[in-house]
Amino acid sequence: MILTVTPNAAVDKTYQIDDFRLDCVNRPAQTFTVAGGKGINVARVYQTLGGQAMATGFLGGNNGRIVARALASEKIPGDFVQVTGETRVCIAVIDPRTGTQTEINESGPVASVRQVHELLRRVKRLLSQTRFEFVVLSGSLPPDTPSTLYAELIEIARKAEVRAVLDTSGDALREGLRATPWMVKPNRVELETALGVSLDTDRAVIEAAQRLHFAQKIAVVALTQGAEGAVLAAQGETWRAVPPSIEFASAVASGDSFVAAFLWAWQYGERPGDPAYALQMATGAGAANAAVIGAGFCTREATFALADQSRVEQV
Numbered sequence: 001m002i003l004t005v006t007p008n009a010a011v012d013k014t015y016q017i018d019d020f021r022l023d024c025v026n027r028p029a030q031t032f033t034v035a036g037g038k039g040i041n042v043a044r045v046y047q048t049l050g051g052q053a054m055a056t057g058f059l060g061g062n063n064g065r066i067v068a069r070a071l072a073s074e075k076i077p078g079d080f081v082q083v084t085g086e087t088r089v090c091i092a093v094i095d096p097r098t099g100t101q102t103e104i105n106e107s108g109p110v111a112s113v114r115q116v117h118e119l120l121r122r123v124k125r126l127l128s129q130t131r132f133e134f135v136v137l138s139g140s141l142p143p144d145t146p147s148t149l150y151a152e153l154i155e156i157a158r159k160a161e162v163r164a165v166l167d168t169s170g171d172a173l174r175e176g177l178r179a180t181p182w183m184v185k186p187n188r189v190e191l192e193t194a195l196g197v198s199l200d201t202d203r204a205v206i207e208a209a210q211r212l213h214f215a216q217k218i219a220v221v222a223l224t225q226g227a228e229g230a231v232l233a234a235q236g237e238t239w240r241a242v243p244p245s246i247e248f249a250s251a252v253a254s255g256d257s258f259v260a261a262f263l264w265a266w267q268y269g270e271r272p273g274d275p276a277y278a279l280q281m282a283t284g285a286g287a288a289n290a291a292v293i294g295a296g297f298c299t300r301e302a303t304f305a306l307a308d309q310s311r312v313e314q315v
Contacts, residue, residue: 002046002263003126003162004039004136005153006057007119007145008108009080010090011066012036012295014252020095020102032294035070036090038138038167041253041296043076045260045285049300051268054079054130056122058142060109061086079126081119083142085109094250094293101251108142116145123153127160134183134263136165137176138256147171151179163219167259169193177212183220184212185259191223206240206315209233220275222262222282224255227290230283234275237314241279243287244309253295254286260296261285261303276312283310 012035015028043053055076059067060083067087071078088106095101111119127135135157137150150172157164163182166173169190177184177194191208192199199205205223212221213233221233229242265281266273284307288298291306 001052001054001130001132002043002134002136003123003130003132004043004053004055004138005119005123006037006039006055006139007111007149008088008140008142009035009037009040009057009059009064009067010088010105010108011063012090012092012252014092014094014250014293014295016094016096016293018095018097020093020098020100026093030293034295035067035074036295038253038256039136040067040071040076041256042136042138042260044074044296045253045257045289045298046264047074047076048296048298049261049264049285049303051264054126054132056080056119056126058083058109058111058115058119059087060084063087063089079122081111081115081122083109083111083115092250092252096249099248103252108140110144111142116149119149120152120156124156124160127157127162132162133267134163134165136167136259136263137181138167138259140168141172148175150176154179154181165259165263167255177216177218180217182218183222184218185222185224185255185262187224187226187255205231206238210238222258222279224258224286226251226254230258230279230286231315232275232279237275239276239279239312240315241283242311243283244306246287246291246306249291250293251290254289257285257289257296257298257303258282261307276314280310280312281307283307283312
């Protein structure tokens with residue numbers, strides 16, 4: 001079982017609009033509204049693959065109640081800290097004709113100092129009461145939340161002997177890296193910003209992943225690059241994965257699908273603890289998610305099929 005922490009959960013709305021245009025009325029051909037936020041997406045895909053997940057974080061207002069009801073309908077147990085403000089709404093506009101994706105993401109509600117401390121206590125209690133294989137720390141932080149929140153959660157996980165997985169950006173990523181999570185999964189732009197270096201060549205990307213793995217002692221470093229694939233440094237070795245060609249639909253939650261499938265494969269796949277196999281499954285899940293509209297609604301069958309078509313090679 002995994003625990004996912006989503007401090008900035010959302011009501012995710014995805015609109016499919018053919019020939020989307022600015023400064024005019026656009027009418028969606030399809031509309032999807034689901035519980036969202038990176039950790040929630042991870043929980044959804046992890047359960048789709050056959051694992052069990054629990055979600056926590058902050059929720060507030062009417063939108064928070066929508067998220068809680070949506071999670072219950074998906075049979076994803078949740079134990080959230082309530083905040084005074086309103087859980088955010090995130091909108092993605094997909095235009096299949098032009099292949100564009102436009103996102104409008106609200107900042108989210110402010111969590112008070114007391115509520116931040118309550119989340120830390122909540123995670124500590126959950127980790128002490130239930131045996132989780134991983135705790136996944138995902139997404140942006142709400143406004144005014146200390147950038148050290150994930151670093152503190154990584155330390156709590158370490159004391160509970162639970163492997164922490166970090167997927168965030170900006171100051172939260174920089175602080176989280178210093179706390180040495182078991183796994184980190186930035187994309188190229190996020191890692192460039194966190195390290196303050198340019199990763200504009202394949203060699204630079206590989207060296208950055210290896211530096212985090214060897215010098216900073218992060219056990220698993222997965223650096224995703226969208227349709228170009230991913231680089232993985234783990235167990236003293238490095239791999240590159242290239243996904244198969246797909247008919248692209250939406251990139252929303254492909255990184256979250258990658259994380260979920262990697263952890264599921266690492267724990268329950270045909271070759272548990274095998275980095276190359278976990279990378280192949282993760283690449284398949286990212287591609288499967290990108291082929292459908294909706295955050296984390298790739299199927300188990302599509303994930304396995306596209307994983308079989310993904311190419312993984314040692315660097």
